Amino acid sequence: MLIDLHVHSTASDGTLSPSDLVSKAKEKGISLLSLTDHDTTGGLEEFERACIVHKLAGLNGIELSAEHRCIVHILGYGFDYNDPSLQKALATIRIHRHERNAAICEKLRSLGMEITLEEVVRESNGEVIARPHIAKVLLRKGYVSDIKEAFVKYLGRGAPAYVARKTLSPDRCIALINNAKGLSVLAHPGEMRLTFDELEKLLEKLKSFGLWGLECYSSHHRAEDIFSFLKLADKFDLQPTAGSDFHGSIRPGFEMGIDVPNHMVPEELISLAKKKIGNSSGVCINIHSSLSYEPD
Numbered sequence: 462m463l464i465d466l467h468v469h470s471t472a473s474d475g476t477l478s479p480s481d482l483v484s485k486a487k488e489k490g491i492s493l494l495s496l497t498d499h500d501t502t503g504g505l506e507e508f509e510r511a512c513i514v515h516k517l518a519g520l521n522g523i524e525l526s527a528e529h530r531c532i533v534h535i536l537g538y539g540f541d542y543n544d545p546s547l548q549k550a551l552a553t554i555r556i557h558r559h560e561r562n563a564a565i566c567e568k569l570r571s572l573g574m575e576i577t578l579e580e581v582v583r584e585s586n587g588e589v590i591a592r593p594h595i596a597k598v599l600l601r602k603g604y605v606s607d608i609k610e611a612f613v614k615y616l617g618r619g620a621p622a623y624v625a626r627k628t629l630s631p632d633r634c635i636a637l638i639n640n641a642k643g644l645s646v647l648a649h650p651g652e653m654r655l656t657f658d659e660l661e662k663l664l665e666k667l668k669s670f671g672l673w674g675l676e677c678y679s680s681h682h683r684a685e686d687i688f689s690f691l692k693l694a695d696k697f698d699l700q701p702t703a704g705s706d707f708h709g710s711i712r713p714g715f716e717m718g719i720d721v722p723n724h725m726v727p728e729e730l731i732s733l734a735k736k737k738i739g740n741s742s743g744v745c746i747n748i749h750s751s752l753s754y755e756p757d
Contacts, residue, residue, distance in 0.1 A: 462492055462720065462721060462722070462723050462726070463489060463490055463491045463492060463718040463719065463720055464491060464492055464493040464494070464703055464718070464719060464721060464726060465486065465491055465493075465494050465495070465703070465704055465705050465707065465717050465718050465719055466493070466494075466495040466497070466520065466522065466536070466538065466646075466676075466702050466703060466704040466730070467495065467497050467522075467524070467536060467648065467649075467676065467679070467703075467704020467705060467706050467707070468482055468486075468494065468495070468496060468497065468704070468705065468706075468707040468708075468717060469496075469497065469498050469499065469524075469706075469707065469708045469709075470482055470496055470498055470504045470508070471504070471585075472496075472498045472501055472503040472504030472589065473498035473499040473500070473501055473504075473589040473591060474498075474499060474589070474591040474592075474593045474594070474708060474711070475498070475707070475708045475709045475711070476708065476709030476710045476711050477709045478504075478507070479496055479504040479505070479507040479508035479511060480507055480508075480510075480511040482494070482496065482508070482511075482707075482717075483508065483511035483512055483514075483515050483517055483519065484511070484515060485717060486517060486717060486718070487515045487516075487517050489717060489718050490718075491517070491717065491718050492518060492726075493518045493519075493520065493726065493730065493731070493734060494512070494517060494518070494519050494520070495519070495520040495521070495522035495538055495704070496508040496519070496521065496522055497522035497523055497524045497536050497537075497704070498523065498524065498589065499523075499524050499525075499526070499589055499591065500523070500524075500525060500526070500551055500554045500555060500558065500589055501523070501551060501555070501589045502521070502523060502542035502547075502548075502551070503589070505521045505542055508521065509521065518731070518734040519734060520538055520539055520730060520733055520734045521538070521539065521540070521542055522536060522537060522538050522539075523536070523537045523540070523542075523638075524536050524537075524648060525537065525554075525629060525634040525637070525638075526626065526628045526629070526634075527628050527629050527630055527631040527633070527634045528628045528630070528631075529630070529631050529663065531653050531654065531655065532628075532653070533631050533634075533647070533653070533663075534647070534648035534649065534652075535631060535634040535635060535638065535645055535646070535647060535648065535672075536645070536646040536647075536648045536676065536702075536704070537634075537637075537638035537641075537643045537644070537645055537646075538643055538644045538646065538730060538733065539642070539643050539644055539729075539730070539733030539734075540638055540641035540642055540643025540644075541641045541642050541643070542641070544637075544640070544641035544642075546637060546640060546641070547637050547638075547640075547641045550629065550633075550637055554628075554629070555589060557626065557627040558589060558590065558591070558626065559590070560627075561624050561625075561626050561627070562578055562581060562590050562591075562592075562595065563578050564624045565592070565595055565616065565622050565623075565624050566578050566581065566595070568621065568622040568624065569595075569599075569615060569622045572615070572621055572622065574599065574602070574604050575602070576595070576598055576599065576602070576604075580598050581594050581595050581598055584597050584598050584601075592612070592616045593608065593708075593711050595611070595616060596608045596611035596612060596616060596711075599611045599615065608711055631666075631667055631670065632670040635667065635670045635671050635672055636670070636671070639671045639673075644673040644674060644700075644729060644730070644733075645671065645672050645673050645674070646672070646673060646674035646675065646676055646700075646702050647664070647667060647672060647674070647675050647676060647699075648676045648679075648704070648706075649676055649679045649681045649682070649704075649706060650675065650676065650690055650693075651679065651681050651682045651683075651686045651690070652679075652681045657689065660693065661693060661696075664693060664697050664699070665697065668697045668698075668699065672699065673699065673700060673729075674694070674699050674700035674701065674702045674727070675690060675693065675694040675697075675699040675700070675701060675702070676690075676701075676702050676703070676704055677690040677691050677694055677701040677702065677703070678701070678702070678703030678704070678719045678721055678725070679703070679704060679705070679706065679719070680705045680706055680707075680714075680715045680716070680719070681706065700727045700729070701725055702727070702730075703719040703721045703725065704719065705717050705718060705719055
């Protein structure tokens with residue numbers, strides 16, 4: 462079964478609109494889709510409308526960044542995205558992003574590149590402006606030959622124009638999602654560059670904060686990684702989830718849709734998707750679901 466609980470749209474740093482993501486998912490035969498833009502819920506209303514039109518099981522989501530000796534990404538699913546505390550926190554995060562983007566542009570100008578924050582804002586159609594939008598301006602102005610070069614030479618961690626971002630703590634991210642009646646999941650653990658023991662200790666701490674799941678299946682993960690993460694999910698009573706981290710053409714090689722066994726789709730997510738779609742939409746979620754996981 463194809464599902465994808467981790468995709469990004471033009472509301473943050475993806476290249477497809479929320480509606481186009483739904484259309485693409487429908488064409489690919491994806492059964493369950495979640496839009497998880499960075500630090501914004503701005504694309505979710507369009508996403509939900511498109512899911513109803515295309516009769517696709519859709520689940521509202523988000524991806525929040527945190528810091529814990531490394532960057533920690535917390536996904537949220539099925540929450541009330543009008544929750545005042547959540548929206549206040551997201552507004553603060555976006556202010557920090559704006560300050561960071563301005564600082565990056567200033568560094569680029571000091572390196573001899575004529576680039577302004579206003580140009581970056583025009584490059585983005587979304588609520589959240591991120592480094593990929595700066596990379597697009599650099600590409601359009603001929604300073605780099607492709608997006609990858611922009612990150613390697615200027616924007617990536619350790620590069621001359623890199624500026625660290627201000628983030629929330631992991632417990633704050635989890636609390637915001639849980640208090641908005643959502644489910645919190647640690648994203649792509651294989652990308653965190655932690656040893657197995659370090660990841661185990663982190664999961665124990667995050668579980669005590671109320672973490673609900675672990676993204677075991679990911680485009681970032683090798684087969685042996687997936688097996689290890691499934692065992693960790695079982696050990697800490699975390700629900701395994703699956704997501705591609707699809708951003709569109711800005712991240713080549715990451716295709717939408719993760720093929721998982723039917724029983725790996727938690728009933729909670731299916732129930733939340735059904736509630737969002739509504740009984741009158743005519744959408745049928747044909748998913749056999751079980752919450753059990755039996756490691757070999």
